[in-house]
Amino acid sequence: MKKMIKLGILVSALTLTGVCQAQDYPVRALRVVVPFAPGGSVDFFGRLVSQKLTERWGRQVLVENRSGAGGNLGAESVAKSAPDGYTLLVAGIPHTIGVTLYQKPTYDFANDLLGVGAIGTLPSVIVTHPSLPVKTVKDLAALAAARPGQLTFGSGGNGSPNHLALELFNYMAKVKMVHVPYKGGGQVVGDIVAGHIQLASIGIPAVLSLVQVGKLRAIAVTGSQRSAVLEKVPTVAESGLPGFDVTSWYGLFAPANTPPAVVTKVNKDLGDVLISAEIKEKFAAMGADPLLMRPDEFTNYVRNDIAKWGKVIKASGIK
Numbered sequence: 001m002k003k004m005i006k007l008g009i010l011v012s013a014l015t016l017t018g019v020c021q022a023q024d025y026p027v028r029a030l031r032v033v034v035p036f037a038p039g040g041s042v043d044f045f046g047r048l049v050s051q052k053l054t055e056r057w058g059r060q061v062l063v064e065n066r067s068g069a070g071g072n073l074g075a076e077s078v079a080k081s082a083p084d085g086y087t088l089l090v091a092g093i094p095h096t097i098g099v100t101l102y103q104k105p106t107y108d109f110a111n112d113l114l115g116v117g118a119i120g121t122l123p124s125v126i127v128t129h130p131s132l133p134v135k136t137v138k139d140l141a142a143l144a145a146a147r148p149g150q151l152t153f154g155s156g157g158n159g160s161p162n163h164l165a166l167e168l169f170n171y172m173a174k175v176k177m178v179h180v181p182y183k184g185g186g187q188v189v190g191d192i193v194a195g196h197i198q199l200a201s202i203g204i205p206a207v208l209s210l211v212q213v214g215k216l217r218a219i220a221v222t223g224s225q226r227s228a229v230l231e232k233v234p235t236v237a238e239s240g241l242p243g244f245d246v247t248s249w250y251g252l253f254a255p256a257n258t259p260p261a262v263v264t265k266v267n268k269d270l271g272d273v274l275i276s277a278e279i280k281e282k283f284a285a286m287g288a289d290p291l292l293m294r295p296d297e298f299t300n301y302v303r304n305d306i307a308k309w310g311k312v313i314k315a316s317g318i319k
Contacts, residue, residue, distance in 0.1 A: 025085055025262050025265055026057055026059045026085070026086065027059075028059065028086065029059055029060040029061070029062060029086075030053075030059065030060070030061045030062065030085075030086050030087070030088065031061075031062050031064055031086065031087050031088070032046055032049075032050045032061055032062065032063050032064070032088045032089070032090060032252075033064050033066050033074045033075075033077060033078050033087065033088070033089045033090070034046040034047075034063055034064065034065050034066070034074065034090050035066055035067060035068075035071040035072070035073060035074025035075050035089065035090070035091065036065070036067050036071055036074075036094075037065060037067045038065050041122050041203060041205075041248065041250070041286075041288075042071075042090055042091075042092065042250055043063075043065065044286070045090060045119050045120055045250045045288075046063055046090035046250075047063050048279065048282060049090075049119055049252070049270065049273060049274075050062070050063050052273040052276070052278075052279065053269065053270070053273060056269055056272070056273065057269070070094060070098055070101075070102070070157075070159065071091065071094045071095055071098065072095070072098055072102065072105065072106070072107070074089065075089055075091055075095055075107070075109060075113065075253075076106055076107040078113065078253065078254075078255060079107045079108075079109075079112035079113050079255055079256070080107070080112075080255070081255050082255070083254065083255040083256065083257040083258040083259075084258065084259075084262075085254060085258050085259065085262040085263075085266065087254070087255065088116065088252055088253065088254055088266075089113065089252070089253040089254070090119070090250055090251070090252060090253075091109075091113070091250065091251065091253050092248060092249050092250035092251060093161045093247075093248050093249055093250075093305065093309075094159075094160070094161060095109050096109070096302060096305040096306045096308075096309055097159055097160075097161065097164060097309045097313070098159070099306045099309075099310070100306070100309060100310040100313045100314065101159040101309075101313055101318065101319075103319075109306075110302070110303060110306060111256060112255070112256050113253040113254070113255065113256060114253060114254050114255065114256050114257075114258055114263065114295075114299075115251060115252075115253055115295060115298040115299045115301075115302050116251070116252040116253060116254050116258075116263050116266050116267055116270070116295060116298070117251060117252050117266065117267040117270045117271065117292075117293060117294075117295060117298055118249065118250075118251040118252075118291035118292065118293045118298050118301065119249075119250045119251050119252060119270070119274065119290070119291060120249070120250060120274070120283055120288045120289060120290050120291050121223065121247045121248065121249045121250075121288065121289050121291050122203060122204070122247070122248045122249075122250075122286070122287065122288045122289075123204065123221050123222050123223030123225075123227055123246075123247045123248070123287065124161070124162055124165060124201045124202055124203050124204065124221070124222045124223075124246065124248065125201070125202065125204050125207065125211070125218050125219075125220070125221050125222065125227070125230060125233065126140075126165075126166070126169075126199060126200070126201050126218070126219045126220050126221075126222065126236070127192065127199060127200060127201075127202060127207050127210075127211065127216040127217060127218055127219065128140070128192070128198060128199040128216070128217050128219055129192055129193070129195050129197075129198055129199070129216070129217070130214065130215070130216070130217050131195065132198050132199065132217070134217075134219065135217070135219070136219065136220075136234075136239055136240075137219060137220050137234075137236055137239035137240045137241060138239065138240045139219075140199070140219060141169075141173040141175055141240065141241075144170075144173065144175035144176070144177050145173075145174075145175050148175065148176045149176050149177075149178055150178075151177040151178065151198050151199065152177065152178045152179075152180050152197040152198055152199075153166045153177050153178070153179060153180065153197060153198065153199045153200050153201070154179075154180045154181075154182055154187075154188035154191060154192065154197045154199075154200045155179065155180075155181060155182065155185075155188060155200060155201070155202075156181075156182055156183070156184050156185045156188060157181050157182065157183070158179075158181050158318060158319075159313075159318055161246065161248050162185075162200065162201040162202055162203070163179060163181070163318075164246070164309065164312055164313070164316075164318075165201035165222050165246040166179070166199075166200075166201050167179070167312060167316040167318065168244065168246060168312050169201075169236070169241070169244070170316070171312060171315050171316065172241045172243075172244060173241060177199075180197055185202055185203065185206055186206075188200050188202060189202065189206055189207060189210070189216075192216060193210065193215055193216065199219075201222055201246070203248070203287075204221075204227055204229060204230065204286070204287035205286045205287060208229060208230070208287070211230070218230060218233045219233075219239075220233060220234055220235060220236040220239050221233050221234070221235050221236070222235070222236055222244070222245070222246040222247065223235060223245060223246070223247040224237060224245040224247065227287050228284060228287065229284075229287045230287070249291060249301075249305075251291070251293075251298055251302075252266065252270060254266075263295055264295070267294065267295050271292050274290040274291075274292055275290065275292070
């Protein structure tokens with residue numbers, strides 16, 4: 001009985017310690033690792049959220065760009081950091097893809113990191129050169145079926161979300177279009193405009209102005225809902241491939257075993273930041289949407305995304 005009482009006291013003390021940590025947190029500067037180079041969508045989300053959390057907490061939230069290995073270098077560094085809430089990671093769909101894509105991972109994304117909260121989503125759009133005789137998803141599927149292996153699509157690299165978006169299209173439409181990998185999205189856009197490749201799935205901000213002036217034709221948005229900046233462009237799902245949904249998403253992660261009370265506090269404060277009018281306006285300007293989830297909801301979301309892309313990668317044979 002005495003042992004049980006002592007154990008109860010110890011558990012209560014640890015619980016109170018965690019609550020006190022959350023009430024005081026943060027007491028010093030934090031580091032948010034963005035595992036890609038500056039200037040991309042991950043960097044945009046990371047810097048904007050870090051700025052607003054700095055203002056909210058009165059503590060500096062410093063952004064560190066640590067790129068390499070498809071985002072895994074920075075993610076691994078956070079996974080191996082102290083689980084105290086002072087080192088966080090902005091990660092997303094490239095990492096859930098990487099779980100299956102990389103044959104010998106040096107860390108376990110699903111178990112070495114803890115989902116603190118989602119940040120936002122950013123759908124892409126399938127665009128073609130205007131000379132390609134297609135205007136809809138059904139047109140594209142029919143043309144690809146009639147010309148197996150002849151249509152080429154570009155992406156920013158093997159295993160990138162936009163690469164897998166059109167591999168998923170291949171899989172669901174039962175067609176075969178050929179992937180041409182590039183070192184970056186800018187080269188992809190340039191080669192579609194020049195007519196060197198026929199199409200691509202690419203982030204909306206990168207091609208919006210070209211679509212508006214007619215240099216590229218928007219066929220469909222890859223997400224589950226139409227984009228506010230391309231309201232007349234349907235989704236792939238509503239255009240003939242029900243269930244198709246490729247939406248780039250990003251969220252905040254912490255090392256596993258970070259105290260639950262700290263995770264809860266960061267999740268709440270992050271949510272309050274995301275519902276502000278300023279954030280909504282800045283997200284909308286680039287076709288993005290805030291995404292609010294509790295830690296448990298976000299964890300399930302991440303695990304479902306890992307399973308989804310595992311099937312696509314195995315079916316396509318991507319290495």
